[in-house]
Structures are given as C-alpha cells and as structure tokens.
Amino acid sequence: GNSVTQMEGPVTLSEEAFLTINCTYTATGYPSLFWYVQYPGEGLQLLLKATKADDKGSNKGFEATYRKETTSFHLEKGSVQVSDSAVYFCALSEGNFGNEKLTFGTGTRLTIIP
Amino acid sequence: GAGVSQSPRYKVAKRGQDVALRCDPISGHVSLFWYQQALGQGPEFLTYFQNEAQLDKSGLPSDRFFAERPEGSVSTLKIQRTQQEDSAVYLCASSLAPGIRGEQYFGPGTRLTVT
Numbered sequence: 198g199n200s201v202t203q204m205e206g207p208v209t210l211s212e213e214a215f216l217t218i219n220c221t222y223t224a225t226g227y228p229s230l231f232w233y234v235q236y237p238g239e240g241l242q243l244l245l246k247a248t249k250a251d252d253k254g255s256n257k258g259f260e261a262t263y264r265k266e267t268t269s270f271h272l273e274k275g276s277v278q279v280s281d282s283a284v285y286f287c288a289l290s291e292g293n294f295g296n297e298k299l300t301f302g303t304g305t306r307l308t309i310i311p
Numbered sequence: 312g313a314g315v316s317q318s319p320r321y322k323v324a325k326r327g328q329d330v331a332l333r334c335d336p337i338s339g340h341v342s343l344f345w346y347q348q349a350l351g352q353g354p355e356f357l358t359y360f361q362n363e364a365q366l367d368k369s370g371l372p373s374d375r376f377f378a379e380r381p382e383g384s385v386s387t388l389k390i391q392r393t394q395q396e397d398s399a400v401y402l403c404a405s406s407l408a409p410g411i412r413g414e415q416y417f418g419p420g421t422r423l424t425v426t
Contacts, residue, residue: 239419240314240417243415286353286354298356298367299344299346301355303351
C-alpha cells in the first residue's frame with residue numbers, strides 16, 4: 198500500500214536559518230504529492246503541491262520538488278521566520294476518479310526561535 | 312467565506328457510550344472525507360463521500376464506526392459503544408469536485424476523549 202515517511206521532529210531552528218524537512222514515499226502508481234501545515238490552534242491547510250515528476254510546488258517561500266527517481270518531496274525554505282512555527286505534514290494522493298484520499302506522514306513539528 | 316465546520320469541538324464520552332460527530336463542508340463541495348488523527352500522528356483516512364454516495368469506507372476501523380451524508384451536504388460520523396482506543400481527533404475535509412487531487416479543505420476537528 199501507499200505510505201509516506203518524513204523526518205521526525207521536533208526541529209528547532211533560529212530565525213533566518215535554512216530549513217529542510219525530508220519526505221519520501223511509497224506508491225503503486227503516480228501519486229500527487231503535498232505538504233500540509235497546521236499552525237497552532239488552526240486546522241490543516243494546504244501549503245503546496247506537485248502533481249507529476251519534476252514539478253516544483255512553491256508557496257510562502259517554501260518549495261518542494263517531486264523527485265520520482267528518489268521517491269522524495271523534501272520541503273525547503275531559505276530563511277525561516279518565527280511565524281513558520283507549525284507542524285508540517287507530507288502527504289500523497291493516488292486518487293483515481295472518486296477516491297482522492299490522502300495518505301499522510303507522521304508530521305514534523307518546527308519551532309523557530311528569534 | 313465559511314470554511315469547513317465541525318461540532319462539537321470537544322467530546323468526552325464514557326466507555327460504551329455512542330457519539331455522533333458532525334461536519335458541515337464548504338457549500339457546493341462534492342467530495343467529503345473523514346480522517347482520524349491519533350496524538351502525535353498524521354491523519355488516517357476513514358471514509359469518503361461523493362455527494363450522498365459513500366464510495367470508500369475502507370478506513371473505518373470496525374463496524375462500530377458508521378458515517379452518512381444523506382443529502383449530500385452535512386455528514387455525521389457515528390461511533391457506537393466507544394472504546395478508549397477511539398480517543399483521537401476526528402477531522403473532516405471537503406473538496407470542490409472529484410479529480411482535484413489533494414485540494415482538501417479541513418475543519419478544525421473534534422477531539423474525542425473516551426474515559
């Protein structure tokens with residue numbers, strides 16, 4: 198079956214540091230890949246996505262590239278801010294029409310200190 | 312506009328009680344999903360509706376779990392004879408239409424604690 202493995206946390210960085218959160222996946226077909234974020238006290242929100250190999254998703258300074266050869270979708274940001282403190286989830290969807298359920302990783306808690 | 316809402320936000324149940332969790336998706340959204348999130352884990356899929364049709368219930372952990380969406384909008388997840396292992400956050404998500412992979416909008420969740 199499908200699965201997602203992501204870097205365990207928690208991760209603590211200083212403001213303006215470079216961020217990488219690793220994510221690898223196992224899927225039987227050609228999934229779409231996502232990063233969701235959960236800010237303190239809020240619900241899950243889609244951060245970025247990529248739907249096919251070599252696509253790069255980007256949003257709010259975050260980027261991730263769909264690497265089929267390494268089955269990876271690592272999240273990066275060049276200069277983190279305190280406001281980026283949140284839990285980040287890597288996920289995939291291999292949805293055939295009518296079945297777009299998401300498979301999530303366990304989440305990585307990120308704390309940015311000023 | 313209004314997002315996905317869920318009620319109640321918190322529910323404490325004694326072991327053996329039945330509970331009902333409600334989800335109001337974004338208006339006009341065809342697809343609706345339920346997920347279960349245990350503490351410190353990622354959400355896990357429970358079931359999926361397209362309008363009123365339940366197309367996938369492969370993630371429901373036992374026959375004590377039942378979900379419905381009778382008019383294709385509001386959905387209810389019911390858990391009968393709750394057990395301690397049912398303690399989790401139950402998340403509802405909706406998306407506009409099938410085929411839009413992963414663009415699901417999540418509600419705030421219902422935190423269920425079974426004592």
